[in-house]
Amino acid sequence: MRLSDLPRPLRLALYALAVAILLYLCLAPSDELPTVNLWDKEEHALAWFVLTVTGLTLSHERPRAIALFAFFLGVFVEIVQGLMGFGRDADWHDVAADSVGITAAFIGYFAVVLFRARRRR
Numbered sequence: 001m002r003l004s005d006l007p008r009p010l011r012l013a014l015y016a017l018a019v020a021i022l023l024y025l026c027l028a029p030s031d032e033l034p035t036v037n038l039w040d041k042e043e044h045a046l047a048w049f050v051l052t053v054t055g056l057t058l059s060h061e062r063p064r065a066i067a068l069f070a071f072f073l074g075v076f077v078e079i080v081q082g083l084m085g086f087g088r089d090a091d092w093h094d095v096a097a098d099s100v101g102i103t104a105a106f107i108g109y110f111a112v113v114l115f116r117a118r119r120r121r
Contacts (some may be wrong), residue, residue: 010060018054019073022047026077030088038068041097048074048101056109063109067102074098 003011025047048070074095082090113116 004060006058015055015058018051022033023049023077027080027084027088040091042092044074044094044097045101045104048098049105050101052102052105053108056105060109063106067106071099072097097102 003014006014051073052066052070055070056063059066078090078092078095081088
């Protein structure tokens with residue numbers, strides 16, 4: 001059974017959980033988060049890659065909507081970080097890094113789609 005075959009409300013709940021985890025990691029006070037030995041931009045690209053892959057896995061029939069949601073979520077996170085404090089700063093380079101993660105997920109997604117289409121021939 002593929003994840004995309006799950007009932008839509010369950011898929012939405014799983015994606016909402018992924019979004020909630022990402023929002024916590026992006027908006028919690030920085031001293032409450034685990035230390036990761038990655039450059040901040042790598043963290044952003046990886047996080048948005050995982051979010052986009054999760055969305056595409058759960059709902060592969062709406063790739064543009066998933067990409068747009070992920071992008072605007074990144075913009076929203078930066079605006080909120082700029083307003084809230086807690087050791088967080090808005091950095092529009094983070095949105096660029098988020099976009100790299102989204103793009104990488106799409107390259108992988110479309111490579112899989114093309115591979116499957118060729119295998120069916």
